[in-house]
Amino acid sequence: MxxxxxxxxxxxxxxMWLWKELANKYLLSIGITPPEDLRESLKELSLLEACNYMKDRFKIQKTAKKINSEMEDILSNYYAKEFxxxxxxxxxxxxxxxxxxxxxxxxxxxxxxxxxxxxxxxxxxxxxxxxxxxxxxxxxxxxxxxxxxxxxxxxxxxxxxxxxxxxxxxxxxxxxxxxxxxxxxxxxxxxxxxxxxxxxxxxxxxxxxxxxxx
CATH class of the missing domain: 3.40.50.1000 (HAD superfamily/HAD-like)
Known part of the structure; x- marks a missing residue:
């Protein structure tokens, strides 16, 4: 080696426990009920790829970068203080x-x-x-x-x-x-x-x- x-x-x-729920948490925060297959659909994607996917699938009227930024706000506290x-x-x-x-x-x-x-x-x-x-x-x-x-x-x-x-x-x-x-x-x-x-x-x-x- x-x-x-x-x-x-x-x-x-x-x-990973937070990543598993992140997309669901975000969609609920903007009034969208997450479908049961969402986690499986996103599991091989990076965060930005997941944002593009959700923007297209759920017709979110924001740029993928904006969605990414808002999801990162949820994550930042955990990376900076918790994990x-x-x-x-x-x-x-x-x-x-x-x-x-x-x-x-x-x-x-x-x-x-x-x-x-x-x-x-x-x-x-x-x-x-x-x-x-x-x-x-x-x-x-x-x-x-x-x-x-x-x-x-x-x-x-x-x-x-x-x-x-x-x-x-x-x-x-x-x-x-x-x-x-x-x-x-x-x-x-x-x-x-x-x-x-x-x-x-x-x-x-x-x-x-x-x-x-x-």
Whole structure:
């Protein structure tokens, strides 16, 4: 192992519970009853992609950027003050740094929100770069998203491990020949069997990770 690519939400921080309800909360706030299939329709989309989808589907008379801004207002307080690291994350980051493993962050969350959490939790300096859907123009369901991270690291995929909780991201990472550690999160419980079939290692939390074996 020479490098690690970390997801943020559901992997490093316990935040997916809010993301699962965010679109519903927003639609209710503007007087629209969210349909039952909304969560499934949005689960592979970045926030801005989700805003475009909701604008078109529900004929919202605002720009996607305005919707995005209003949803970010709901999120900002949680990233700046509430979300916490998942168990044993800091210990793992420290161990990897001690082994001189290069680390980066690859997330669908908007850059500003990412930095709010990383700075408060004091883990920003562990990451060589932060790659987001917004700053790349790519979705995490696209293998090109992970290929870009590989290109930036300039390391062979077989020497890189991805840490991820979401099935669609795991699929795109594996398409690039990357090793994957699947992380349990309540938000992905319906996909657990499929995730376990795809990943190289599956863990309930980072206490189960043997860094020396990677």
């Amino acid at each position: 020479k490098a690690a690519i970390f997801d943020l939400d559901g992997t490093l921080i316990d935040s 916490q690291l998942k168990p044993y994350v800091l210990d793992t980051l420290r161990k990897l740094k001690e082994k001189n493993i290069r680390m980066c962050l690859a997330t669908a969350t908007e850059d500003r929100l990412v930095l709010l959490a990383l700075d408060r939790l004091e883990i920003r300096d562990y990451f060589e770069f932060i790659q987001t859907c917004n700053n790349t123009g790519l979705g995490k369901w696209q293998k090109e998203f992970f290929q870009l991270a590989i290109d930036r690291l300039q390391i062979d995929p077989e020497d890189i491990w991805v840490f991820e909780d979401a099935l669609h991201c795991i699929i795109s990472a594996k398409k690039c020949g990357l090793n994957v550690v699947g992380i349990y999160d309540d938000s992905a419980i319906e996909d657990m069997d499929s995730i376990k079939e795809l990943v190289d290692i599956y863990i309930k939390d980072f206490s189960q990770l043997e860094v020396e074996s990677l």
